[in-house]
Amino acid sequence: MEKPIIPIYTLRKIIDWQNVQLVNPDVWAFDINSSNSIVVELNFPSKVICFGLFLVQRGEVLINVDFQEIQLKKNDVVNLFPNNVIEFKKISNNARLKFILISIDYFSELNLELNSQEAFDILSNNYLKQVTLDDETMFSIIYHINHIQELNNPENANNFNLEMLKLHFSLIMYSLANYTQTQSEKGEYKTSRKEDIAVKFVGLVGQYFRYHKDVQYYADAIFVTRTHLTRTIKDVFNKNPKQIIEEKLIAEIKVFLMKKEFSIAEVMREFAFEDQAAFSKFFKKHTGVSPNFYRKTI
Numbered sequence: 001m002e003k004p005i006i007p008i009y010t011l012r013k014i015i016d017w018q019n020v021q022l023v024n025p026d027v028w029a030f031d032i033n034s035s036n037s038i039v040v041e042l043n044f045p046s047k048v049i050c051f052g053l054f055l056v057q058r059g060e061v062l063i064n065v066d067f068q069e070i071q072l073k074k075n076d077v078v079n080l081f082p083n084n085v086i087e088f089k090k091i092s093n094n095a096r097l098k099f100i101l102i103s104i105d106y107f108s109e110l111n112l113e114l115n116s117q118e119a120f121d122i123l124s125n126n127y128l129k130q131v132t133l134d135d136e137t138m139f140s141i142i143y144h145i146n147h148i149q150e151l152n153n154p155e156n157a158n159n160f161n162l163e164m165l166k167l168h169f170s171l172i173m174y175s176l177a178n179y180t181q182t183q184s185e186k187g188e189y190k191t192s193r194k195e196d197i198a199v200k201f202v203g204l205v206g207q208y209f210r211y212h213k214d215v216q217y218y219a220d221a222i223f224v225t226r227t228h229l230t231r232t233i234k235d236v237f238n239k240n241p242k243q244i245i246e247e248k249l250i251a252e253i254k255v256f257l258m259k260k261e262f263s264i265a266e267v268m269r270e271f272a273f274e275d276q277a278a279f280s281k282f283f284k285k286h287t288g289v290s291p292n293f294y295r296k297t298i
Contacts, residue, residue, distance in 0.1 A: 006085055006251050008258075011050040011103050022152045023161045026106035027169065029148040032097040045087040047255070052080035052101040053172070055141065059095025063088050066202065066248075068237060075138050076130040077176075085251060098145050102169065110170055137179045144168040144175075197222055198236040201229065202244070209248045211272045215241045250286045257295045264291050 009017075015025050018038060022028060032038055045064070054077065061072040064087040070078065080086065082104060091097075133141070147168045151161045200222050212218070218241060219229040233241045249271060256267045265276060268291075273279035283291045 006045050006047055006255055008047045008049060008255055011048065011101055014048065014101070021154050023154055023157055024106075024152060024165055026103040027100070027148065027152065027165060028102075029098070029100040029145045029152065032091075032099065033095065034093065040088045040091065042088050042090070045085050045251075047085050048080070048101065049082045050080075050101050050103050051082065051107050052099065053141075053176075054078045054080060055098040055138070055145075057096040057098060057138075057142065059092040059097075060090075061088070061092070061095055061097065062090040066206075068202070070130055072130055073132075075133050075135070077133055077138075077141070078130050098142060100145050100148065100169070100172070110166060110173075131176075131180065133179060137175055140175050141172050144172045194232050194236060197224060197229065197232045201233060201241065205245055205248055209245055209252070210270065213245055213249065215245070218245075246282075246286060250283070253283060253291070254294070257291060258298055260295075264295070267291065 011028065012025055015022065015028055020028065020030075030036075030038055032040060056072045056074055056076045058074050063070050063072065063078070065078065065080075065084050069089070072078065080101075145168075148165055150156055151165050151168070201218055204218050204221055208217070215229065216226050219226040222229065224232075230240055233239065233244065237244065239247075253267060253271060256262055256270060257264075262270070264279075268276055268279040271279070273282065280290050280292075283289075283294070287294060289297075
C-alpha cells in the first residue's frame with residue numbers, strides 16, 4: 001500500500017534517528033553498503049531539508065529525484081537540493097555509496113570564492129541529472145569525504161576539527177566546479193536544447209508552482225511556445241508539463257496537511273487557490289479524497 005505522505009526530515013532529525021555522534025552535526029558523511037547499519041528504504045519518497053552529494057563507488061542504483069528517474073553507475077555523482085524529493089528504487093547487491101549531507105546554514109557559512117556562484121549552482125536544481133566523474137576527480141572527492149568522516153568522529157576530536165571539516169568540504173566543491181568547468185570548455189559537458197528547456201522548466205516549477213499553475217506561464221518564461229514546451233517535457237520526462245506542476249502541488253499540499261497547526265483554509269491560501277471548493281476539487285481529483293478526509297487518515 002502506498003504511503004499517504006511525503007515525510008520531511010531535517011539533517012538533525014536524521015542524525016538523531018541514526019543515533020550518530022558527530023563533532024559538527026551540520027555535516028554528515030557516511031557510507032552505504034552491504035556491511036553497514038544505515039539502511040535505505042526502497043520505494044519510499046522523502047524530502048531532506050539540506051544540501052548533499054551522493055556518489056556511486058561501485059554497483060548500480062536507480063533513483064527518482066523529483067520528477068526524473070536516474071540510473072546511476074560507478075563514478076556517478078548526484079547533487080541534492082533542499083527541495084528535492086528523493087526515492088530509491090533499486091540498489092544492486094554489490095553497491096557501495098558515499099553520501100555527504102550539510103545543513104543550509106553550514107553551506108552559507110563556507111564563503112566559497114567561486115565565480116558566478118558555481119558552488120551554489122552545483123548543488124542546485126540546475127544539476128538534477130548525474131555527472132559522471134573521471135577517476136582522478138572521483139578519487140579526490142572520496143579522499144576528502146573520508147577525511148570528513150574521520151574529523152567528524154568525536155573520538156578523533158582536536159582543536160581544529162571544525163576548521164578542517166570546512167576546508168575538506170570546500171575542496172570537494174572546488175573539485176566539482178573545476179571538473180564541470182573543464183568539461184564545458186572541452187565541449188564534453190553540454191546539455192541539448194531539449195535538456196536545457198526541461199531543466200529550466202523543472203527549476204521554475206520548483207520556485208513558482210504555488211502561484212503559477214498554468215503551463216503558459218512557464219512557456220513564456222522560457223521563451224518557447226506552449227506546444228513546444230509540452231512536446232519537449234513529454235520527450236524528456238514522459239509526462240506533460242501540467243502533470244509535473246500538479247504532481248508537485250499535490251506532494252507539497254500533502255506535506256502541509258501533515259502540519260496540524262495549519263487549518264485547511266490556511267493550506268488553501270498557501271497554494272493560492274481561489275476558494276475552498278476549488279482547492280477541495282483539485283485535491284480530490286488527484287487523490288480520490290478531500291483534504292479533510294486525507295488529514296484524518298494521517
